[in-house]
Amino acid sequence: MNVSFLNKIFISQFGAINPPWIHKEVFYKLPFNFCDRWCERCNLSGICRVYQKEKESEKKFIKQGIDPKSTEAMLFHISEGFEETKKLLEKDMKRLKIKITKEDNMNFEKEEDKKDKLVENDELTKISKKLCLSLVKLVEDLHYYFLEETPIEIKEPLKILNYYMSFFSVKIHRAILSNIEEKEMKYEDTTFDSKNSAFLSCVSIVKIINSLKTISNFKSLHPKISQKILNLISLFENLNFVLKERFNLEY
Ligand code: SF4
Numbered sequence: 001m002n003v004s005f006l007n008k009i010f011i012s013q014f015g016a017i018n019p020p021w022i023h024k025e026v027f028y029k030l031p032f033n034f035c036d037r038w039c040e041r042c043n044l045s046g047i048c049r050v051y052q053k054e055k056e057s058e059k060k061f062i063k064q065g066i067d068p069k070s071t072e073a074m075l076f077h078i079s080e081g082f083e084e085t086k087k088l089l090e091k092d093m094k095r096l097k098i099k100i101t102k103e104d105n106m107n108f109e110k111e112e113d114k115k116d117k118l119v120e121n122d123e124l125t126k127i128s129k130k131l132c133l134s135l136v137k138l139v140e141d142l143h144y145y146f147l148e149e150t151p152i153e154i155k156e157p158l159k160i161l162n163y164y165m166s167f168f169s170v171k172i173h174r175a176i177l178s179n180i181e182e183k184e185m186k187y188e189d190t191t192f193d194s195k196n197s198a199f200l201s202c203v204s205i206v207k208i209i210n211s212l213k214t215i216s217n218f219k220s221l222h223p224k225i226s227q228k229i230l231n232l233i234s235l236f237e238n239l240n241f242v243l244k245e246r247f248n249l250e251y
Contacts, residue, residue, distance in 0.1 A: 017034060018034060022034060039054075124243075
């Protein structure tokens, strides 16, 4: 992937980001499939169905006297989503006369376990988890370091690190899992979920690297923290190189 292109368009772009191989029509119809869920910063919240639905349920929760940001609201939202999916699946199964036996269930679970193990044992998963932990630790250190008052030029990069410190790793996990599932499909899937997930991870890593660079330029930083940041920058650059190669992100 062209580095200057990446740097130019993605540093200031949050929320939905159009992967270059996804047609604009598809992107604008389903932006939530190509986003980092940072809705407050997303330019497409006005046309995004997921966002609109979330706002509607927020209003419902407030009416019922429930804090929409509470765990109670979150669990209710998740179970509502599962119920909806279950109903749709049951309807389709009835239409297609599909029956699921106990044996099917057991086989499915076995297959899922197998896939989980493959993902967990993948070197890329292991590396991304380690990097995620190192980044979390660094962000904690920076919070303690700037305890008195965070300098204005550090606030935005810190916010970005906070937002993406787990996201990049979650997306790598998903890219690896989807890649395994795509190989099992009889026909080539047109959505390329593995590639899209790897792309979103790659974009978030670009933002992480740039935020780390901005912080490392801060003059009164302790040399030990500076060194930690420089090490992390180099590791994240390597990670993006591997992601680009493995998921064929060149275009
Ligand atoms: S508004 Fe929609 S597309 Fe944008 S970040 Fe939120 S969920 Fe994603």
